Amino acid sequence: MVQQAGANVIAMAGKGGTGKTTLTALLIKYLVSRNLTPVLAVDADANANLNELLGLDVDMTLGEIRDRMKTETPQGMTKNEFMELHINQAVIEAKGFDLLVMGQPEGPGCYCMANSILAQVMEKLARNYRYLLVDNEAGMEHLSRLNLRTIHTLFVVSDPSARGVLTAARIADLTKALQVEVGQKVLIVNRVPEPVPEALDEHVKQAVAQTDLVFGGYVPASQEIFQKEMAQESLLELPEDTPAVKKAFEIFDKYLKK
Numbered sequence: 001m002v003q004q005a006g007a008n009v010i011a012m013a014g015k016g017g018t019g020k021t022t023l024t025a026l027l028i029k030y031l032v033s034r035n036l037t038p039v040l041a042v043d044a045d046a047n048a049n050l051n052e053l054l055g056l057d058v059d060m061t062l063g064e065i066r067d068r069m070k071t072e073t074p075q076g077m078t079k080n081e082f083m084e085l086h087i088n089q090a091v092i093e094a095k096g097f098d099l100l101v102m103g104q105p106e107g108p109g110c111y112c113m114a115n116s117i118l119a120q121v122m123e124k125l126a127r128n129y130r131y132l133l134v135d136n137e138a139g140m141e142h143l144s145r146l147n148l149r150t151i152h153t154l155f156v157v158s159d160p161s162a163r164g165v166l167t168a169a170r171i172a173d174l175t176k177a178l179q180v181e182v183g184q185k186v187l188i189v190n191r192v193p194e195p196v197p198e199a200l201d202e203h204v205k206q207a208v209a210q211t212d213l214v215f216g217g218y219v220p221a222s223q224e225i226f227q228k229e230m231a232q233e234s235l236l237e238l239p240e241d242t243p244a245v246k247k248a249f250e251i252f253d254k255y256l257k258k
C-alpha cells in the first residue's frame with residue numbers, strides 16, 4: 001500500500017444522495033470508538049451538512065478564509081501566515097475528532113495562489129492527525145483543491161440500483177484524472193433492502209470485474225438512520241449494534257485494518 005508522511009487519507013465518492021455523508025459520520029464514529037485518533041474530517045461538499053449529522057455548528061469555512069486572505073491580510077503578515085492562523089481557528093474540536101468545512105467553491109477571479117497556499121496549510125495541518133477523512137460532493141472538485149498526493153482508501157458509495165452501480169464504476173475511473181495515487185477503491189452499496197436482490201449482486205459482480213473497485217459490502221436501509229435524520233440528531237449517538245452501523249463497521253474493519 002502507498003504511504004505518505006502524515007495522516008492516512010480516506011475519501012468518500014459517489015453521486016448525490018447515495019450516503020457519503022452518512023457513511024463519513026459512521027466512519028468518524030468507528031475511528032473514535034477504536035481509538036484510531038486523532039481524526040480530522042473535512043467536509044468538501046459546497047452544500048456542507050456533515051456537521052449537522054455530527055451535531056456541530058460551523059462558524060467559518062475554508063472558502064471564506066481563502067476569500068478574506070485576498071483582501072484582509074494585514075501588513076507585516078504573509079498570506080501563508082494569515083491562512084494558517086485562521087484555518088487553525090476554524091478547526092471545530094469535538095470528542096476524538098476535529099472538523100473543517102471547505103464551503104463554497106471560489107467565484108470568478110484568480111485563485112491559483114490562494115488555492116496553493118490552502119493546500120500547503122492543509123498538508124501541514126494534516127500531519128497532526130492519524131486519519132484525514134474527506135466527504136466529497138459528486139464532482140470531487142474540492143478534492144483536487146486539497147492537492148493530496150495519496151488517498152489510502154477511496155470509498156465509492158452507490159445506491160442499490162443497476163444504474164447506481166454503473167455510476168459508481170464510472171466515478172471510480174474518474175479519480176484517475178485527479179493525479180492522486182489511490183491505494184484501494186472500495187465499493188459500498190448503501191440503503192439495500194433485505195434480503196439483497198440477486199440481480200443487484202450480479203450488477204455488483206460486473207462492476208467489480210470491469211474496474212479496479214473491490215466490493216466492500218452492503219449497508220442495509222436503516223430505520224434507525226432515518227429516525228435520527230428526522231429528529232436532526234447526531235449519528236454518533238446510534239448504538240453500535242444498530243444493523244447498518246454494524247455492517248459499516250465490518251467494512252471499515254476489513255479495509256482499514258493495518
Ligand SMILES: Nc1ncnc2c1ncn2[C@@H]1O[C@H](COP(=O)(O)OP(=O)(O)O)[C@@H](O)[C@H]1O
Binds near residue numbers: 016223
Ligand atoms: N443506510 C441508510 N438507511 C436509511 N437512510 C439512509 C441510509 N444512508 C443514507 N440515508 C439517508 O439518505 C439521505 C442521503 O444521505 P447522505 O449521506 O446525505 O448522501 P450524500 O452525502 O451522498 O449526498 C439522507 O437523508 C440520509 O439520512
Ligand SMILES: [Mg+2]
Binds near residue numbers: 020021045136
Ligand atoms: Mg453529502
